[in-house]
Amino acid sequence: MPHRKLGTIEVSPIGMGCMGLSHGYGQIPEENYSIEAIRQAYDFGCTFFDTAEVYSPNLEGLGHNELIVGKALQEVRHKVVLATKLHIGTAEPAQDGSLYASVKRHLLASMQRLKTDYVDLYYLHRINPAIPVEEVAEAMGRLLGEGLIRGWGLSQVTTDTIDRAHKVTALSAVQNIYSLVERGVEEDVIPYCLQHHIGLVPFSPIASGLLSGKLTVETKFEDYDDVRKFVPQLKAENLQANLPIVEVLGEFALRKGATCAQISLAWMLKKYPNVVPIPGSKNKERILENLGAWNVELSDEEFARLEEALGRCKIHGQRGYDEAEGRSFLQHKS
């Protein structure tokens, strides 16, 4: 299996998004099940695992997900790439003495939960407008120098922000939303990243389940901590209107002996060499199904036909939910 690079960090072509094991998609599995699911992904060949300090049930408290990832991968720590993320509150640098001290405090706490003495990829989860990204880049540069992290990244950012940060301390990866129904990054973020040898790690690459073809207007989302209730793309009228996209995926899936989710992942792997998606699932079989997309190879001709067919479909609704409906998922520590 060919590997991909996030900056200089080598990873499997598809990673495992671990968030749903703690937050965001309804009831979470038993801890033992989650640990087995992560180990099974590793045994399958996955070497890239994505978590964040805030991935806890209902975003209450810190570290639920990091603890699970740490327990699952402790014995193979040096064979995997662990990515985690921090949020910085406006008052923290003053309380800690400096921004660097705040970032390091968050990092050390994550490291403890992850049972490791370094983090491979450390992201700023969201830009805090009160804290210049250049200062965060400087702090990350110091942590790189100390060997506490191997690379750093930003999440849900514009090209301008990436450029300002990258000029201070070279970025390894940018983690933005990206799927074939959420293509904003194709405009200038991906071209910038390609030019500067930065990896692009798409989150929600299956559009929160839409592109699996398994969601229907009858699907009931859960009351407990389920972001899908707020995703406009998953409202009944948009699910229905987006059916032509799922049908295109279904046709290709049938021809390739694959699934819709696999085709949507294979599509982005084919499109860009610096893209490493991190699909998320709470289900062991689906986790392997998604990773198996790295074996689904689209020829140039198939890819062109797929792009052309998708280009004829209108996309209804977006992934981030409307501000008017309450807290924005994308702004709220997702």
Ligand SMILES: NC(=O)c1ccc[n+]([C@@H]2O[C@H](COP(=O)([O-])OP(=O)(O)OC[C@H]3O[C@@H](n4cnc5c(N)ncnc54)[C@H](OP(=O)(O)O)[C@@H]3O)[C@@H](O)[C@H]2O)c1
């Ligand atoms: N940086 C950020 O701000 C940010 C934001 C969101 C997420 N993330 C990261 O990105 C990862 C992935 O994002 P995501 O989980 O939001 O979106 P996703 O991978 O696009 O979708 C996850 C949803 O799709 C379903 N699903 C996944 N594979 C499936 C398959 N093969 N067949 C049927 N259904 C399938 C899952 O259901 P089941 O669980 O029932 O299989 C779950 O409801 C997260 O785990 C997290 O690590 C980062």
